Structures are given as structure tokens and as C-alpha cells.
Amino acid sequence: MAKGLIPRAWVKKSFYFQARISFVRVKYLFLTWLAVLVGSWVLYVQYSVYSELCRGHECKNAICDKYRRGIIDGSACSSLCDKETLYMGRCLSTLPNNQVYTGSWGDRDGIVRCNLGEVVHYELGEEPEPRRETPAFDKPTRGTSVEKFREMVLNHLKSKLGEQANLGGFVSQVLSVADGNRDGQVSLPEARSTWALLQMDEVLLGLLLQDRGHTPRLLGYCGDLYVTERVPHGPLYGLPLPWPLVSWVPGGVQRSIDQWFTPSWPRKAKISMGLLELVEDLFHGTYGSFLLCDVAAPHFGYTDRHELRLTRARTVVPEERFRRAMRALRCETDADCVYGADCRAACDAAEKRCGGEALQPNLAKACGALKDYLLRGAPSALREELERQLYACMALRGNAGQMDMEHSLILNNLKALLWRQISHTKDS
Structure with a gap:
């Protein structure tokens, strides 16, 4: 009798052991499947967010198209569109229509910023609306003299800052920035780029504070794309969390x-x-x-x-x-x-x-x-x-x-x- 009981006990233990292994396999298979599912979802969400927020190629294509057609010009246009010595690096954008990238321009590190038309969302099944276009760069118009452009800039500054005694000096500073190729003249494409930049408060106020060293220096521009110095340390304190x-x-x-x-x-x-x-x-x-x-x-x-x-x-x-x-x-x-x-x-x-x-x-x-x-x-x-x-x-x-x-x-x-x-x- 004893000899007959030993094989039966061994069979029970063997069955229990195999069942245990099967359970562990199923458990780990399920966890692996779940991890793959969650990981795929996270990657999809990250890719969706990135593809909506980071559209630097669209920005560059739109700017360079207008540059090659002679609509805009500026100190960074040739480097961006012809020589390709101005590169966009890591995407820092937090809004889809406000593109921000780390960049390098020759031996200088910078931050590249560019405005794009707004991304219009639509529900599944609806026809997508066309994306709102970027500014047409239609001001100043052909035939505008430098003196007339100076007056346009002065009136724009008055509307933003009020009547100030020293605005004439700042207008001269703006015209100096507008002369992107440093030939002593402001061409119509350069004036259109400068006018587009002045519509952005961040650029205008950055130029106002630049002389005292409070803001990163403007390195160059092309249309409403512009490059500033890169500030190596930020934020002021703290650790940015993901x-x-x-x-x-x-x-x-x-x-x-x-x-x-x-x-x-x-x-x-x-x-x-x-x-x-x-x-x-x-x-x-x-x-x-x-x-x-x-x-x-x-x-x-x-x-x-x-x-x-x-x-x-x-x-x-x-x-x-x-x-x-x-x-x-x-x-x-x-x-x-x-x-x-x-x-x-x-x-x-x-x-x-x-x-x-x-x-x-x-x-x-x-x-x-x-x-x-x-x-x-x-x-x-x-x-x-x-x-x-x-x-x-x-x-x-x-x-x-x-x-x-x-x-x-x-x-x-x-x-x-x-x-x-x-x-x-x-x-x-």
C-alpha cells in the first residue's frame, strides 16, 4: 500500500507545480501585454502632442517661400534658407502656433521663435476647417519711403507706449535692426519683416530692455521668425518637472x-x-x-x-x-x-x-x-x-x-x- 501511495503523491505535487508555472506564465503574459498597451498609448499621446506642438518644418517652409519670392528679407534669411547654417534643434513649444526651438547659427547658440497660423480642431466626421494663415507681410506697401516707414514705426510705438519724449531715438534703433544686410538702406522686404516683428509685444519690449542687458539679445530675423541669445540657466530657481x-x-x-x-x-x-x-x-x-x-x-x-x-x-x-x-x-x-x-x-x-x-x-x-x-x-x-x-x-x-x-x-x-x-x- 505504501508503495502505491508514493507515485500518487508525486503526481499531485507535479500537477500542482505545473499549474503554478502555468499561472505564473499567464500572470506575466498579462502584465507584459498590459505594459505594452500602456506604453503604446503613452507613446501615441506623446507623438500626438509633439506633432501638434512642434511644426518647425512648416514654419521654415512658409518663411523661406516668402523670402524666395522677395516678399520678406532679414539678417537670418540667407542662413536659414540658402546656406542652411541656421539650424532648429530641440522643440520647446507649448503652443502650436508659437514655435520655439533651441538653435545654432554658426558658432552661436540661440533660441528660434516663429509664429504659425492657428491649428483648428474639429470633431470626427466633420470636414476640417482650413488653417488660419500667418500674416501676409503686406505692410508697408510698395512705394513707401524710409521717412514714411519711420513715421509708421513712431505712430505704432506711441500706440503701444503712449506719448514719450525719447521715442525718436528708439525709432532709429529699430531702423538699424531693420537694415539686416548692413548696406545702409532698408529695403521693402526688410521693412515688411521688421513691421511684422514689431506687432509682437515680446519682440518690441525685448528691444526696449535689451540695451540695459535685461533681455536676451536679438541675433537676427527673417519675416516674423527671429533668433535670440540662449540663456544657459533657467528657470530662476527650481527643477522643471516632466x-x-x-x-x-x-x-x-x-x-x-x-x-x-x-x-x-x-x-x-x-x-x-x-x-x-x-x-x-x-x-x-x-x-x-x-x-x-x-x-x-x-x-x-x-x-x-x-x-x-x-x-x-x-x-x-x-x-x-x-x-x-x-x-x-x-x-x-x-x-x-x-x-x-x-x-x-x-x-x-x-x-x-x-x-x-x-x-x-x-x-x-x-x-x-x-x-x-x-x-x-x-x-x-x-x-x-x-x-x-x-x-x-x-x-x-x-x-x-x-x-x-x-x-x-x-x-x-x-x-x-x-x-x-x-x-x-x-x-x-
Whole structure:
């Protein structure tokens, strides 16, 4: 009997073992299939997003077609379309009609930007609508003299910046940029390219701030495609997360992570000095007053020498435009009177209309952005005074009496405090 039981037990164990192996195989086969399915879906989504956002070849083809037909010209046209020494590299676009790429032009690294017509979405089964075309580059018209073009540029600047005493000098700077081949004359195709560029606030404001070193320098252009210097470090602080993780990481955790990915404190102080100098130049500057309407860290970067650069000039708004926009808004509360992310006005409860004065000056917003950035790692002997000055700065209000004097006093004190700490270091 015992001899007969041994084979039966062995058969049971063998069956159980084979069933176990089969189950494991099915389990891993299912998991492998699931991983392939999910991976394929992620790749499809990524490809769909990329193919919609990144259309640099379309941009280049459209620009070069107009260049070869003699409609537009500029300092970058020959390199882009004939010599092919201007390359578009990694896609940085976040909007399908605003193409942004890293680029190289000879031995210079840059950022290439180009506008395209909007992508029109449609539902399955519907006829696709034609894509909205890019500007036709029809201004100025044939026969326009240089003096007439100068007048066009001046009137355009007045409409954007208001009546300013020094606009004539800036018009001459624009005409110098327009002479792309440096032959001393502005041709009609060059004028059309320049006019198209001036319609983009980011280019216009970038040129306004370029002389003081606050924005990346314009390297060249062709039509409304233009190349600027590449800012090697950005954002101002923090670690950019991949887009799938952004919605999963809580804001508090993100801010804590951001503070770990910053330069040493003396270098942070030098970068902060650059932001304070930008604020100083925007406050009653050469071409009027401007407002910083988004002081988020991604809109700023810095060079290898730790000099601040404003990488998104469209966050700067002429004060005159802000007033016009606010006075045109109807409101119930102050929350209805917002321009951009950080520019706010008060709501007049009686008239149900927004006022024209900004509630918070640029300096207060800049100090709010710098508070955690500067206080973390600050020398112990400096920390208490630095914190006091930053909170006094953040308390500034745009409609307060004596604001100009108080603004200048706080700004100078803060700059002097930082300069005393870094003037003797190699980073200064």
C-alpha cells in the first residue's frame, strides 16, 4: 500500500507545480501585454502632442517661400534658407502656433521663435476647417519711403507706449535692426519683416530692455521668425518637472524641492541684484513706466556669470496699456480687476468699473518672489535685517502717498545690503 501511495503523491505535487508555472506564465503574459498597451498609448499621446506642438518644418517652409519670392528679407534669411547654417534643434513649444526651438547659427547658440497660423480642431466626421494663415507681410506697401516707414514705426510705438519724449531715438534703433544686410538702406522686404516683428509685444519690449542687458539679445530675423541669445540657466530657481508629474506633486512639496536646486547664496544675491535693477529700470524708465505682470520663476534665467535675464518679455506691460485695459473692465469686486497673473487694480463699487492704478508696484512683487529664494542659506549675521527689509518691501502699495520716495528708499537699501555681502567675492 505504501508503495502505491508514493507515485500518487508525486503526481499531485507535479500537477500542482505545473499549474503554478502555468499561472505564473499567464500572470506575466498579462502584465507584459498590459505594459505594452500602456506604453503604446503613452507613446501615441506623446507623438500626438509633439506633432501638434512642434511644426518647425512648416514654419521654415512658409518663411523661406516668402523670402524666395522677395516678399520678406532679414539678417537670418540667407542662413536659414540658402546656406542652411541656421539650424532648429530641440522643440520647446507649448503652443502650436508659437514655435520655439533651441538653435545654432554658426558658432552661436540661440533660441528660434516663429509664429504659425492657428491649428483648428474639429470633431470626427466633420470636414476640417482650413488653417488660419500667418500674416501676409503686406505692410508697408510698395512705394513707401524710409521717412514714411519711420513715421509708421513712431505712430505704432506711441500706440503701444503712449506719448514719450525719447521715442525718436528708439525709432532709429529699430531702423538699424531693420537694415539686416548692413548696406545702409532698408529695403521693402526688410521693412515688411521688421513691421511684422514689431506687432509682437515680446519682440518690441525685448528691444526696449535689451540695451540695459535685461533681455536676451536679438541675433537676427527673417519675416516674423527671429533668433535670440540662449540663456544657459533657467528657470530662476527650481527643477522643471516632466508634464505628467506636475499635476501630481503638491504645490508645497514643489516649492520645497525648488529651493534645493539653486546656486550658492552669493550667486543668488547677484542674480537678485539683477532683478532689482530690472525693477529700477522699469520704474519711470527711458520710455515710460512698465509693470511686471508675471514674476514667476520660469520667466527668468541667468547667464554663466549669474546675470539675470528676462526670458519672457511679454510679461512686461506698459503702464499706459494697463490703465486702458483696466478702465474698460466692468467689475463687482477687486478680483475682477486682474491683468496677467500679478497686476491688479481696485474695483470702484459705485461705478462698477476697475480703476487705472496698479495696487502693487513691481518692487513689492519682486521681493515676494525673492523672499524664500534669498532667505534660504543667507548668512546668519544678515538674515534678520534681510528679512525685515524684504517684508517692508512686500508691504509697498501702488496707491500709497509718498510711494515714489518710499520705493526708491527701500530699493536702494536692499541693493546696498546685498552688495555689501557680495562685493568682495569673485561672483561680484
